[in-house]
């Protein structure tokens with residue numbers, strides 16, 4: 001067994017503090033003047049400290065409550081949006097339904113209002129599409145520059 005092999009065999013015991021004082025001193029001396037064993041030792045040290053930190057993945061009480069707070073904020077915001085959008089859709093749907101089924105309103109008024117609503121949707125939609133396209137071409141211009 002070469003000196004290096006002998007030292008490498010002692011390294012994990014050295015890290016765990018299980019060596020006799022004599023062996024420990026031998027490792028100390030060898031590590032001082034052998035770069036490859038020092039490298040092996042540092043690698044082993046990294047692995048052991050990595051393993052040592054693994055049994056403690058539990059977040060602290062403070063971290064946990066902060067995480068809960070973030071989750072709660074996100075959830076309530078999401079539910080809020082859902083309720084707002086759902087409520088608005090319901091109101092619009094009800095309004096349209098009542099308007100369409102209202103016998104007292106003239107059919108031509110309904111058709112006229114429907115045409116205006118569709119026109120507004122089309123114009124709004126085309127403006128939106130144009131704006132999106134402008135933003136995209138702006139981005140391409142930035143790339144070319």
Ligand SMILES: [Zn+2]
Pocket residue numbers: 003004005007030034035036037038
């Ligand atoms: Zn060595």
